[in-house]
Structure formats: C-alpha cells, structure tokens
Amino acid sequence: MKRSQLIVVVIGVVAIVGLYSLPKMVVDNEEEISGLTDETTPTSADGMVEMHEAELTPEQAASRAQNQQKLNESTSSEEKVASARDLALMYKELGKFDSAAYYYGFIAKETENLSDVEQAGESYYEAFTFALDPEKVSSTAEQARDYLNQVLDNDPARLDLKTKVAMTYVSSSNPMQGITMLREILEEDPQNEDGLFNMGILSMQSGQYKRASERFEELVKYHPNNLQGQFYLGVSYFEAGQKNKAKAQFEEVKKMTQDEMILGSIQGYLDQL
Template sequence: MKKSQIIVLAIGVVSIAVLFSLPTAVVDNDEGDTQIRSEASTDEETPRNLHEAEISQDVRERIASLAIKLEGIEDKEEISSLADLLAEEYTQAGKFDSAAYYLEQAAIKIDDVKHWEKAGSAYYEAYTFALNEQKIALLADKTRSYLNKVLDKDPSRLDLKTKVAMTYVSSNNPMQGITMLREILEEDPTNEDGLFNMGVLSMQSGQYKRAAERFEELVRYHPDNIQGQFYLGVSYFESKQTNKAKKQFQEVKNMTQDQMVLASVESYLERL
C-alpha cells in the first residue's frame, strides 16, 4: 500500500476517486470489471528534456548539475546517492516517471537487489498515476522487470508481489494478476495490501456486498487502516446497508482529523 496517499472525495459525489496503487483494471466475475486511472508520463528520452518546461528554473539547474555528475562517475556509492537526490527532486515536482528513470540508471550501473527494488517501486509509483495506455503498459513492464528480479531472490516479499499483481490486472492477462492476489491471501489471509486491493476492485465493479466483506476482513486485522474503514462505510452505503453505513461513518469520524475525509463522510451521512 502506498505510504502517503489518502482518500479524496468531492462532497456530494458518490463515485470514488481511488488514489491507491491501482491502475486501469479488468478482473473476473469474483471481483468484477473496473477501470482506474490517474496521471503521469514516461518516455525513453532524458527526463530533463521531457519535463523541462514544467519545472522551475532553479529546480532545473539543480537537476542538470546532478545529472551531469551522475553521468561521469563510477563509484557505486556516489551513483546511488546522486540517483536518490535526482529522484527526490523529481518526486517533489510530481514527475514520478523521471524519478524512476534515475533510480533505474543506478540499478543498471550497480545491479543489486536494493537498487532493483528502488527502481521497480519507483516505476510502480509512476504507473499508478499514468493515464496514457501506452505509458501504462511501459511503466507496468518496467515495474515487473525489476520487482520480479527481487522476488526471484526473495519470494516471501508479498508487498512487492502485490504491486506486480496489480500491473497484471491492467494488462492483456488480468487473470494473472487476480490469481496472484488470491495466492497472496492464501499464503497470508490477513495481508493488508491484498485485502485492500481486492476490496477496491470489488467496489469499482459495483460488487459492494463483496467489497464490504473484503473491507470487514481488512479492518478486523488492520483497524488503523483509515482508507479501509472509509471504504467499508461506502460499501455499506452502496449495498443499502443503511444502519451499518451510519455506524461505520461515525467510526471513521472518530478516527481522523483529515478535513477532506471528514467532509466526504459528512456528505454520505447527509444522504442516510
């Protein structure tokens, strides 16, 4: 599950903008059919050229200086440090694809598990914000290429397997992704990412009773998961379980001070 994203809902809007590790997706009848999209871009061109017009002058100058240094060094520690700095600059600018590009350069030059994971996770971050179908496919492929290398070394990394699974869900072979998510839950029935993602997929396909079951499991094992608590309320609301929805939304109000979440909760309570 991504570390910093929260639920965003416009007041009075029932449809949900899922900003949580989920790209375009098509799934089977158990979890339904759904499409989830967000925004970013990627390219094989140098990111400095790709995003130059979208980044402030001072940031461009810092990036140019760091990139030149990166191109001319061989020391692995320096390569890793400079790639991290470049990735941080691009991440702060909201250019996740470019952040991933430089972490990939470090992974290519250093070629170890640590840097494979950094590159793969960064490409997955960019992937979850991608809109263009071609870029979604490219970012998904990059994600898999690096994270699968880590999984080959350590198959127990279910957190990375979940990310790989979600890239398959949006591919031409969505059942491979669904199968992987089910395997994760078979191996670890309390897995937070697995339960969350299966619940959201059910929501997006309109299978709200099934979604409620997934989120009930999620919050039973992970009661501090505010996103899961909120989506459980929405699932109750959409499946006409009015009393449960009221109780659940009140529970969410007691769990967070986030004004966007609270406003969204109030918009649902007004409908009940």
C-alpha cells in the same frame, strides 16, 4: 490498455494502488474479462524526463543540468550513482514520479545491488499508481514488474512486492493473472493487509459492493487502523444499500481522522442517508 477511473471521492485517501486505473471486471464470481484493448506503445523513459524539464524553476533546472552533466561525463560509477540519486530525489520531491523512477532505474543497473533494484521497482510502481495516460501506465507497470520480480526471484516470501506486481497485471491486457496472484497471496496469508484491501477495491470496481464489504470487513477486523479500508467499508455499505451499517461505519471513520477532505466526503454520504 485504457484505464477507467473509479471513485473520485477523497484525494486524501487515494494514495492507493490502482484506484484510478482498474479495468471493469468481475473479481470473485466470474472468470471472463471483457472490454480489453491492445496495449499502447510505452512512452520512452527519456521522454518522461524531458517532459518535466519545462516545469522546473530556474534553480531546479540549474541543479538538474549540473547533475546531468556529471552523470554524462563522469568516468566513476560512484559519481554517476551520486548524481543520479540527487536527480531522483529532486524529481520525487517535486512529485514527478516517472522521472524519479527513471533515475532510480539507472542506479539499479549501475550498481546491480538488490536494494537499489527494489527501490527502482518501488519507484516505478509509485509512478504507475499516479499515471493516467495509458502509455505511461503501460510503461511504468512493465518496469515495476521487471524490477520487483528480480527481488522476488531472490526472496519469494515478499508478499508485499507480489501484491504490487499483481496490481500492475490488473490494469494490463492480462488482468486475471493479477487476480490470481492476489488470491494466491490470500491463500498463503488470509490476513494479508494489501491483499484484502486490493481485492476489496477490485470488487468495488466491478460493482460487487456486497463482496467488497466482506473483503473490507475482514481487512478492518485484522487491521483496524487501516483508514482507507474503514472508509471504503462505509462506501461499500452505502452502495450496497445497507444504510444503517453505512451510517454507523462513517460515524466510526469520523473518529479516526481530522482530515477535512475525508470528513467532507463522509458528510456527503451521511447527507444522503
């Protein structure tokens, strides 16, 4: 489905699940979700890799061609995996997360090793969090769910992976499935860092800033070093009109970081208080 951008406030803080990809919905007070559209046809994995070829330097292109040739021509599974891993690492270092995930997925299918399956799932999830194109969002989310659910089938206690699966559903045609999963995680572990954070973000997305502040208050109570949570607690206070709390919170966050982008965003809020 098409995804709406939420808060372009500070790039240094936005390495978070689905911040730019959340559909507008009410998280805690209503069950009905509106404004959903049909899923688009997923972009092919091969297309992802081909799309990035033109962005490589001559040296990177040569290395890619050599490894791809080994991958295509080798009869040894070990050699295929080694070449695929080199390609995955190259694309990951370049920030081409969808292409990196493609090769990690190849490795997982080749080895059938659970750790490789998890790496593939994590890689597709990373690609999902950075994707903006609706087709790529859909395809990477589906792949992430597939691989991560394989790990969860063997280890249902992995709430960290369950949280990620939940967030892929939030931006799908069945977002309430993701919300339900997050609620189940918090019922099992009320102090779960990822669960509290993501529910706070979802409350912000739906405009429930008071509810968001409550989620973030719980988060920083149990995880005071969560910089993202501390920052968005200040944003939630600000948007809820709690100016004194917002000012005090932003001043606290300023003590936690030296990142100029974050500090600049904080100052922007303080200037409005």
